[in-house]
Amino acid sequence: MIKIWITLLLLTIFAFVLGYLKLINFTLVAVLLVSTFIKGHLVIEYFMGLKDVTWKYRIIPSLWLFIVLSLIAIAYYKASLLK
């Protein structure tokens, strides 16, 4: 479990450094959204313990995370086209 915690911390540091150094562009937005999905998925699977549960309950929060992050990606892509 400690590996999961360290991974979560490292991904958070990665996101902060990108933002703090103002390195964000559309490609990096996609990278950040994927890293956010990984973080959320780790919390769902390991902290909430859904990795030990049958798929019908296991999939609901991860599916939510995937849909929300995908819609955010679409909104940012739409905004980048309007620039």
Place this chain on the structure above:
Amino acid sequence: MIQTKRALPRGDFAIWIIVYVELITFGILFVGYAFARSGDVALFNESQLLLDQRFGFANTLLLITSSFFVVKAIQSLQLKEHKKASKLASRWLIGAMTLGGFFIIDKIIEFAGKVEEGINLSTNTFFMFYIILTVFHFMHVLLGLVILFNIQQKAKKGGYTADDISGAETGAIYWHLVDLLWIVLFPLIYIIR
């Protein structure tokens, strides 16, 4: 060895109904923010520069670590030696609540700064979303701390046994939900532009 999957998730099933409702509610707000931004990218980018990302970063580290401590507390409660299990779990929960307390202090400092700058719900669309999302989440952290405190008190008194930790697991699930929501909120509001 084949490990069979549990039919139902940990904790009381009612907490999962609450989790699903919270995910839908916050999900609508997250997506609403992203699409509102696409209507006025310049305003959102300029307003976002007024946020101090260090607050968001510190709060993410605090919540992730606090959530990890709660996992350790639940694992401790499953130890066979009842007295040791209760003592360990209580300590992990005190650690988790302390970090949650730091989150609250950090957020109050951040909010106070924004109030001093004259920022409120009607400043612009970005700050409307910022205030709604972060204050709504803040209230969830407060409730989560109350729940953790109750679990800690019961654990301290030896109220959980290795065979009966469903109540503690239920509270833990709520705290992980608070963490999960912040994990999406942090990059969305503070980082991505």
